[in-house]
Amino acid sequence: MYPNLTGLGITDPKQIERYSLRQEAHKDVLKIYFHKQKGELFAKSVKFKYPRQMKNVRDNSSSQTYKQVTEINRNLTLVIDELNLITKPITSTETDIKQKILSDLKHLEKVVTCKIAEIEADLEKLK
Incomplete structure (x- = not known):
C-alpha cells in the first residue's frame, strides 16, 4: 500500500x-x-x-x-x-509551535543527560 x-x-x-x-x-x-x-x-x-x-x-x-x-x-x-x-x-498554530519547541527541548535534555551518564560510566570502567 x-x-x-x-x-x-x-x-x-x-x-x-x-x-x-x-x-x-x-x-x-x-x-x-x-x-x-x-x-x-x-x-x-x-x-x-x-x-x-x-x-x-x-x-x-x-x-x-x-x-x-x-x-x-x-x-x-x-x-x-x-x-x-x-x-x-494538521496546521500548526503559534501555541502548537511553542509546545513543540518546549517538547523538543525536554527531549534534548533527556538525550544529553543519558549520554553524559553513559560517558561517565565508561570513564568509571577505566579507573
Missing part, C-alpha cells in the same frame, strides 16, 4: 508517528519518527538524505542568461505524499 516507504526499508508504516523535513546545503533530510514501544525510553527514528535536483532555468524570458536553481527530489515528494496519508498532518 505504501511502495515508496517499503522501498526505504520501512516494513510497518502504521508505526510511523510523525516526520520532519529540513534542508542542509544541497540535500533534503527526512527524519521519520515511530511510535514509542513499551519499555523504550525514546521512540525510534530513521533519517534519509536526498540530494536536491539542480536545474538551469532562463533568468527571464528576454535574456539568454540562465541561473541554477534546486528543487526537491521527485522520490522524496512521493515518500512525503505517503507519509501525509499516514500521519494526517
Whole structure:
C-alpha cells in the first residue's frame, strides 16, 4: 500500500508517528519518527538524505542568461505524499509551535543527560 516507504526499508508504516523535513546545503533530510514501544525510553527514528535536483532555468524570458536553481527530489515528494496519508498532518498554530519547541527541548535534555551518564560510566570502567 505504501511502495515508496517499503522501498526505504520501512516494513510497518502504521508505526510511523510523525516526520520532519529540513534542508542542509544541497540535500533534503527526512527524519521519520515511530511510535514509542513499551519499555523504550525514546521512540525510534530513521533519517534519509536526498540530494536536491539542480536545474538551469532562463533568468527571464528576454535574456539568454540562465541561473541554477534546486528543487526537491521527485522520490522524496512521493515518500512525503505517503507519509501525509499516514500521519494526517494538521496546521500548526503559534501555541502548537511553542509546545513543540518546549517538547523538543525536554527531549534534548533527556538525550544529553543519558549520554553524559553513559560517558561517565565508561570513564568509571577505566579507573
